[in-house]
Amino acid sequence: MVEWVRLELDVGGFDDAAFEPYLEQAREAGITFTTMAVLGDSAQHHRALYELNKACSADIPERGEFYTYDAYIAERIEVPSFDPAGVVLATHDEAWIGMSSSSLHPGKGYAVSEMTGVLAPYRGRGLSLALKLLAIRFVRAAGYRRLVTIHHPRNASAIAMNRRLGFADRTD
Known part of the structure; x- marks a missing residue:
């Protein structure tokens, strides 16, 4: 049985300035940054987000089979916690090359960092940190103080990135 790494960030205490250079x-x-809200929350963009998320998820340890498109839409898009403003996208020459998706959970009192990923040819440039910074700003602007995320213990690069941002082990 996998012991997932559960992390949490105090969004209110987060210092943006240290990561602005990214x-x-x-x-x-x-590289330009935008959101699904700016581009339009459309079926065409849902398909593009699905394809980007699928490609970025391929390296997650023990990820298994990625959702079908219909399951992805049902479980990630057509849910009350989805906000197109919480889907931050990195683009290069109009191609979507990275994403950070956060969902809002008012009944639980926190937001969830669902997925942050960058296509392989663009990795190693600090784009994940830049995307996550924009996601944190979205969560803060939405009025949340806590941002949580969960990782497979062998997903060392994602865990390290989140720890670098100030995420700490969750105690609950």
Whole structure:
């Protein structure tokens, strides 16, 4: 049985300034950032998000078979916690190359970082940190103080990135 790594960030105490250079560096390299809300919460964009999420998830240890498109829509998009403003996208020459998706859970008092990923050719440039910074800003703007995430223990790069941002082990 897998012991998942459960992490939490105090969004209110998060210092954006330390990670702002990652946004600047990405923009200087021709990367732009937007959200699903800005682009339009449409069927075409749902399909593009699905394909990006599927590609970025391929390296997650023991991920197993990715959702079918219909299951993805039912479990990730057509749910009350979905907010298109919480889907941050990195683009290069109009191609979607990275994402960070957060969901809001008012009854639980926290937001969830569902997925942050960058396509393999664009990794190692700090894009995940830049995307996660924008996701944290979304969560803060939505009025949440807690952002939680869960990782497979062998997903060392994702765990390290989140710890670098200040995520700590959840106690509950």
